[in-house]
Amino acid sequence: MTPTQNLADLVSIGITTKNRWQDLEITLTKIKEIGLDGIPIIVFDDASDIPCPFDIYSLSSQIQTHRFTDSKGLIVRRNEIARSIQTKYYLSLDDDSYPVSRNLTSALEFAESLSDLLCLSFPIFNPTLGEYQNHSFSQEVYPVKCFVGCGHLLHRERFLQLGGYREELIHQGEEMEIAARAFQENLYCYHFPNFLIHHTASNVGRNWHRMDFYGARNNVLWNDWFVPQNLKTIKQLKTLVSRLHLAIRVGRLGQFQGEWAGFNDIKQFKSYRQNMSIHSYKKWQLLPYS
Secondary structure (H helix, E strand, O other): OOOOOOHHHHEEEEEEEOOOHHHHHHHHHHHHHOOOOOOOEEEEEOOOOOOOOOOHHHHOOOEEEEEOOOOOOHHHHHHHHHHHOOOOEEEEEEOOEEEOOOOHHHHHHHHHOOOOEEEEEOOEEEOOOOEEEEOOOOOOOEEEOOOOOOEEEEEHHHHHHOOOOOHHHOOOOHHHHHHHHHHHOOOEEEEOOOOOEEEOOOOOOOOHHHHHHHHHHHHHHHHHHHOOHHHHHHHHHHHHHHHHHHHHHHOOOHHHHHHHHHHHHOOOOHHHOOOOOHHHHHHHHHOOOO
């Protein structure tokens, strides 16, 4: 980042939303409060039941919105936002997450210093519960397996060159999948501890069965796509036992149903396999999660 560049030249904020207008208004207000309302902000509404009930453009003159009449899911919409953005970097936020730090410039300066960056992961704090959902292990930047979807900075061109998120995953797991795919191409995720995101984790619109189902299903697919061939069977068995134990403990069938669906879907998506070598997989396993 050179002295003649400003934030608006380098980064855009992309937000996906559906039926959480109150959360979105809080997020946009918080963005304005810390002075980031001068950079491009793209909001994609994935077919909410009602139009936006507040004056969204009063919160920033840089906001662009698109309201879809058909729902395709937030993974699809995030890919579409990435393709629509004109800047080098894409600060992706959920409609219920917002930055509280003012040093986005520092994050961008670090991003600009790297030739192998896919994404910067940030610490995520839930102010409602008073706990971190993604905490920093060090005050220095360090490499990680992947990133948390509710607040992260993507190198947009590299993200698109990889093909964006796998839209067949549906609902969740897309971050770990593209991070593993990038890892195979010598592109990496780093945790940047000095840019804090608050994530209120709104329960509005959350479906626990859907989260359980796709979490389990997509985990099965990830194992098939990336775990080394000679370790895959034991990894899948361990994952199955873990998911069944969780299903019994929480009393929800979605974990079991998702496992079944994942194994049924393996053949359909076998073309996505990029199984790591043993050496690469060991390196991957040594990295902290995010």
